[in-house]
Ligand code: SF4
């Protein structure tokens with residue numbers, strides 16, 4: 181018992197102060213620490229799952245009036261860093277970084293947000309707006325891409341249905 | 355330089371920190387206690403110290419979503435703190451209502467009732483983020499004394 185306290189003291193002497201040098205020096209940030217959220221608009225399909233599961237109600241998707249896509253907002257001042265959005269996102273378009281530095285002046289309260297524009301794709305047949313599907317996800321759904329699949333990737337659900345029906349010899353009326 | 359300015363520049367700037375819990379779940383309070391009590395984060399290196407009375411305080415740290423029940427009590431304690439004071443909202447609760455936003459018992463945000471200077475969001479923020487907030491508050495406080 182008495183000896184063990186000497187061991188602790190000796191180790192303390194050997195290792196030096198245990199105080200984190202921050203804010204006068206660099207601090208240690210674990211790689212998997214959950215901090216501020218980032219969005220990759222190119223891999224987002226706009227499904228809205230992240231907004232549905234968001235514990236802090238931090239995610240907002242606003243459709244643009246011209247139908248070109250969605251504005252995607254994440255407000256850091258209500259994000260709990262829970263990581264549910266990242267967990268449920270089918271394409272891993274939304275991720276938590278390990279950036280924990282959040283302190284700011286109250287005037288910047290509503291500027292503490294991530295904002296991205298998620299553009300819709302256009303059907304190559306009828307020019308209808310549709311979710312932009314990243315290639316990785318299409319490959320995951322349909323398997324190894326062939327020339328025929330590549331054509332189908334560019335079609336909206338309705339045109340795709342018609343094309344499949346035509347393949348089976350069905351006659352489609354307009 | 356006037357006498358007042360010269361005294362100001364020489365004055366020891368060691369603010370007292372005071373903490374108000376406005377209905378917090380205790381998560382942020384634990385992180386605040388961590389930044390103050392354990393030597394690893396040691397907020398006293400910035401020259402500040404926690405105090406037990408609002409009458410001694412310079413920088414006030416507020417946690418929790420300001421519930422309907424606690425609102426008047428927060429205001430009463432806040433009024434006791436002498437000027438100049440700096441207010442820091444710790445955690446997403448006082449800033450936006452956090453996960454409690456929209457609840458019948460959380461009708462307002464903190465900056466609806468008192469002037470807030472610094473926000474440190476997070477649920478809870480890690481001690482380093484709180485230290486960063488306190489450092490910002492210190493800078494603001496120095497401009498006010
Ligand atoms: S980490 Fe949690 S609270 Fe933050 S945006 Fe994602 S789901 Fe919402």
Ligand code: SF4
Nearest residue numbers: 224225227228230269
């Ligand atoms: S970030 Fe992920 S979950 Fe959210 S809308 Fe985009 S694809 Fe869906």
Ligand code: SF4
Nearest residue numbers: 379381382445447477
């Ligand atoms: S911000 Fe999160 S941890 Fe802090 S009091 Fe609110 S719910 Fe609790």
